[in-house]
Amino acid sequence: MVVPPGRAGQAPAGRTFIETARRNQIVAAAIDTIAEVGYGRASLARIAAQAGISPGLISYHFAGKNDLIDQVIRDVQAEGLAYMQPRIRAETTGPGMVRAYIESNLAFIRDHRNHMAAILDIARNAVTPDGQRRFHRDGEATRAERLLTELLAKFQAAGELRADFDPKVMAVTIGAAITAIPPRLVADPNLDVDSYAAEIATTFDLATRLVQAHHD
Numbered sequence: 001m002v003v004p005p006g007r008a009g010q011a012p013a014g015r016t017f018i019e020t021a022r023r024n025q026i027v028a029a030a031i032d033t034i035a036e037v038g039y040g041r042a043s044l045a046r047i048a049a050q051a052g053i054s055p056g057l058i059s060y061h062f063a064g065k066n067d068l069i070d071q072v073i074r075d076v077q078a079e080g081l082a083y084m085q086p087r088i089r090a091e092t093t094g095p096g097m098v099r100a101y102i103e104s105n106l107a108f109i110r111d112h113r114n115h116m117a118a119i120l121d122i123a124r125n126a127v128t129p130d131g132q133r134r135f136h137r138d139g140e141a142t143r144a145e146r147l148l149t150e151l152l153a154k155f156q157a158a159g160e161l162r163a164d165f166d167p168k169v170m171a172v173t174i175g176a177a178i179t180a181i182p183p184r185l186v187a188d189p190n191l192d193v194d195s196y197a198a199e200i201a202t203t204f205d206l207a208t209r210l211v212q213a214h215h216d
Helices: 017-037 044-052 055-059 067-090 092-110 113-125 137-157 166-178 181-187 194-207
Strands: none
Touching: 017 044, 017 055, 017 067, 017 166, 044 166, 067 092, 067 113, 067 166, 092 137, 092 166, 092 181, 092 194, 113 181, 137 166, 137 181, 166 181, 166 194, 181 194
16 A cells, blocks of 8 residues: 555535445445455445345445445545555654655555455456456556655755655655555465564665764
């Protein structure tokens, strides 16, 4: 999971609290169902059973499975953003921002294994009516890389990070280190994500930190 730019999703104007709560319940059931049985076997009937509602109620709120899957993608991204963005923006130094970006990403991944399993399976198997992938994880990464590139460049310009690295290359490399973890966690629920987070954060702290000159 990487932080996409923008704001966390909000319910469209006119949707009641009850309607929003029901849609959230259905999305949560869809995530858990896909994580358990896979995208292909996650029928609306299975999702309804997971949610403890009738399939017809899903059809009332969503125009079919594709519409529901699109909402799953939006909600997972919004949840990740809502969790990570305040932690990243709270940092006022370059090293603090780099560490917060990595650690908040991986903390969200650690605490949302089913989200990760669902998104990975959707990315592999969900297609649009014209045969295109419904969710491009590489597209998500590209958006996040642009955001991180801007932050790295900002703190470079402020003299908070060393000036001789390429912000885009560094952002791509950090993103690759983060996105390598969800498949491992899905394969091994006991994966020690915190250890990975600590090592990755330290690695990129050392790679980007401003080196102070020593004078005799």
